[in-house]
Amino acid sequence: MKQSTFDRQDSVTLDLDHLRAQFPMLQRRMRGKRFAYLDNGATSLKPESVIAAEQHYYTELSANIHRGVYEFSEQATVEYDQTREKVARFIGAESDGSIVFTKGTTEAINVVAYGFVRKFFGPGDELVTTEIEHHANLVPWQEACKATGATLRFIPVNPDGSLQLDALEDVITERTKLVAVTAMSNVTGYMPDLARIIAAARAREAVVLVDGAQYVSHHPVNVRSLDCDFLVFSGHKMCGPTGVGVLYAKNEVLEQMDPLIYGGDMVTKVRRDEATYKPIPDRFEGGTPNIAGVIALGAAVDFLSQVGMQAIAAHERDLLAYMVERAREVDELVTYGPDDLSSRGGIFSFNYADVHPHDAGALLDQEGVAVRTGFHCAQPLMQVFGVTGTVRASFYLYNSTEDIDALVNGLARIKGVFG
Ligand SMILES: Cc1ncc(COP(=O)(O)O)c(C=O)c1O
Numbered sequence: 001m002k003q004s005t006f007d008r009q010d011s012v013t014l015d016l017d018h019l020r021a022q023f024p025m026l027q028r029r030m031r032g033k034r035f036a037y038l039d040n041g042a043t044s045l046k047p048e049s050v051i052a053a054e055q056h057y058y059t060e061l062s063a064n065i066h067r068g069v070y071e072f073s074e075q076a077t078v079e080y081d082q083t084r085e086k087v088a089r090f091i092g093a094e095s096d097g098s099i100v101f102t103k104g105t106t107e108a109i110n111v112v113a114y115g116f117v118r119k120f121f122g123p124g125d126e127l128v129t130t131e132i133e134h135h136a137n138l139v140p141w142q143e144a145c146k147a148t149g150a151t152l153r154f155i156p157v158n159p160d161g162s163l164q165l166d167a168l169e170d171v172i173t174e175r176t177k178l179v180a181v182t183a184m185s186n187v188t189g190y191m192p193d194l195a196r197i198i199a200a201a202r203a204r205e206a207v208v209l210v211d212g213a214q215y216v217s218h219h220p221v222n223v224r225s226l227d228c229d230f231l232v233f234s235g236h237k238m239c240g241p242t243g244v245g246v247l248y249a250k251n252e253v254l255e256q257m258d259p260l261i262y263g264g265d266m267v268t269k270v271r272r273d274e275a276t277y278k279p280i281p282d283r284f285e286g287g288t289p290n291i292a293g294v295i296a297l298g299a300a301v302d303f304l305s306q307v308g309m310q311a312i313a314a315h316e317r318d319l320l321a322y323m324v325e326r327a328r329e330v331d332e333l334v335t336y337g338p339d340d341l342s343s344r345g346g347i348f349s350f351n352y353a354d355v356h357p358h359d360a361g362a363l364l365d366q367e368g369v370a371v372r373t374g375f376h377c378a379q380p381l382m383q384v385f386g387v388t389g390t391v392r393a394s395f396y397l398y399n400s401t402e403d404i405d406a407l408v409n410g411l412a413r414i415k416g417v418f419g
Pocket residue numbers: 041042103104105106107134136137182184185186211213214234
């Protein structure tokens with residue numbers, strides 16, 4: 001191992017001790033060691049305020065929404081709808097009406113694939129995406145294109161996993177009706193120049209869906225300045241509960257779409273042979289939703305807003321820089337993603353010598369370090385890299401340089417086992 005020259009200070013903007021104390025999982029030990037949680041790309045840990053909000057619903061309300069005329073049902077409805085307002089403000093949406101609750105990013109993308117693509121696309125139409133997408137932002141489009149006869153096209157990718165944006169004008173044409181792209185790769189942390197992609201789509205009057213699953217939880221977002229038509233993200237990656245996510249859609253786009261789920265709670269009038277539907281967004285939330293999850297998502301938005309999204313992004317930039325610096329000490333480390341760190345969020349993917357990623361992950365587990373190993377639901381990108389999988393360390397607001405040190409020290413142990 002070579003010496004690191006990195007200044008080991010954590011970001012001055014976050015009070016890490018105070019933050020970490022709010023996460024019960026960070027008080028645990030794993031395999032008897034200090035718990036270094038570096039799998040935030042998969043899901044984030046939850047602060048006490050979010051856990052308390054979920055518990056508050058079950059212990060103090062526990063009623064269905066939009067139906068009851070009694071106090072607890074009314075209160076549950078108020079708190080559910082408050083989260084919609086909070087989420088709208090959090091991402092700068094024009095109105096609460098453009099926020100649809102789903103069970104996650106995957107479902108949100110499927111709502112668009114069914115309610116927009118399958119409704120409006122036909123043979124000759126084109127849908128543009130990329131090879132760096134999570135399967136959630138690819139497979140629904142494959143199926144929708146098969147069903148409609150539309151063609152799926154790809155913005156070419158460079159060997160480092162960045163996109164060839166010079167090719168935008170060739171790929172996005174007058175036939176393009178939708179461009180679906182990630183705001184941040186879950187494998188490399190690469191953040192494409194969305195403004196440029198959206199401008200190219202606008203020039204062809206195509207609609208744009210941004211997969212914000214990895215981005216929204218780590219950076220400030222304003223959908224109006226971004227000018228995307230759809231933004232999708234998951235609560236569980238942003239300190240919120242599992243089973244709840246968000247589809248943001250511009251009102252005028254959402255108005256034209258068909259719901260994915262039909263049934264109770266999304267109708268105004270039902271007769272034997274037909275029904276009429278509620279206005280947006282309720283029309284897209286058929287059935288009893290994840291009420292506790294939505295209320296707890298509101299607590300997660302409050303928590304993140306209090307910490308400050310700028311501060312979180314800056315902290316993770318520091319952690320990535322520290323990770324890259326320390327990685328230089330490790331011989332035989334192969335890393336993935338663009339060298340330009342300004343185009344990357346807090347994700348670091350690598351392979352160590354010829355150690356299988358799962359073996360590396362299993363040995364890191366013994367050191368108390370939790371990482372993700374495998375193809376990260378992004379097999380086309382693995383093909384670009386010519387590997388079957390990688391080890392991924394992904395950072396969040398509560399991570400410190402100590403977590404990265406534990407990872408690097410763990411790699412030294414791996415060398416001891418396999419070297
Ligand atoms: C970039 C990206 N898109 C979509 C998803 C799918 O999110 P979910 O499983 O919460 O639906 C993920 C999950 O890891 C992701 O990283």
